Amino acid sequence: GVEVEVYRSGSGKSGGQRQKLATTCLAAALRYQLGGNEHGVPMYAPVVLDEAFDKADNEFTALAMNIFKNFGFQMIVATxxxxxxxxxxxxxxxxxxxxxxxxxxxxxxxxxxxxxxxxxxxxxxxxxxxxxxx
Structure with missing residues (x-):
């Protein structure tokens, strides 16, 4: 309920910050679309990623998985x-x-x-x- 920061684009951010921002926006958008009328945790929310994290480092991989987990998604990854x-x-x-x-x-x-x-x-x-x- 508290605005922390406003993003109009990823410019001015490091590559890692842009990755985190893009992943958070993706997870939030999916949660919003799938969350039902109350916008709670989706009842059934698998996210399938093919060739997941192929070019990502371990730190980003763990960060992305935590983001999706916190938004209530079940991850199915081919990696x-x-x-x-x-x-x-x-x-x-x-x-x-x-x-x-x-x-x-x-x-x-x-x-x-x-x-x-x-x-x-x-x-x-x-x-x-x-x-x-x-």
Missing amino acids: PLKSVMTLEPFIGGACFIDISDRRVSGVLMIEYDSEQQRLKLPAHAHQEASLEVS
Whole structure:
């Protein structure tokens, strides 16, 4: 209920500030459109992102996921392996999808440990992914 700042554009902001502003505006606009008459948390609000956070750093990835979470959205993301470790605290499950020859596909379900907020992967998989991110 209190005006903190007014934005007419992203000019004069750093790249990170513009990313945060754009993500917040997107989440707020979706929430407004999907929130029903009372504009509360949407009853059913999945947001699907393909190739999510492919070019984003870990800090922005976590920030964007927190923004969407705070607006009440369920995120469904298809992302490269390098982003998986950053997304672990925000997910409730995962699967690996493989497509061969653009005709044959397969899905491997990956268990998720809710207590540790981590995927149940072999230890070397976590190490390899963290090396890719570095």
